[in-house]
Amino acid sequence: MITVALARNNNKAITGFSISGHAQTAPHGQDIVCAGVSALVQSAIMGIERHLGRDINLAQDNQGLTMSLIGQPDSLTGAILETMLLGLTEIAKLYPKSVHITEHRR
Numbered sequence: 104m105i106t107v108a109l110a111r112n113n114n115k116a117i118t119g120f121s122i123s124g125h126a127q128t129a130p131h132g133q134d135i136v137c138a139g140v141s142a143l144v145q146s147a148i149m150g151i152e153r154h155l156g157r158d159i160n161l162a163q164d165n166q167g168l169t170m171s172l173i174g175q176p177d178s179l180t181g182a183i184l185e186t187m188l189l190g191l192t193e194i195a196k197l198y199p200k201s202v203h204i205t206e207h208r209r
Contacts, residue, residue, distance in 0.1 A: 105140055106167075107191055107204045116176040117184040118209060119160075120144075123167030126201035136201045139194050144168065147187035155179050 105124045112118050122144055126136035148170055151157045157180060158173040172180060188204075195202040 104200070105137065105202045107140075107195075107202065109188065109204065109206045110171070110209050111206055112176065112209055116181050117188070118176055119169070119171030120184075121167060121169040126198065128198065128201055136194060136198050140191060140202065143187050143190040143194075147183050150183045151180055155183070 105122065105126050108121045109117055110119045122140065125131070126134050126140070128134050128136045148159070148161065151159060151172070160169075160171045160173060162169045176184070191202065191204060195204050
């Protein structure tokens, strides 16, 4: 199962997330659920870094990937991260045994 953990601040803005696990709906490299999640997450990261020019903390290892904003979220980072969440939520609805999303406040 892919686990998505979102962090929100007191204003309910997403400040970061972590992703771990594997959907296991197909062999590694052929799993459309993993590919969809990866595409959404990577697009959000590139949008924040390359398009908006915002600084982030990014860590990736065998367990998964963690991203957190450096500085306060704004409406532009919020638009990217909330759009990522919309896509992830739709995948989780289609594949509830493969994707689980949680949110917590920092």
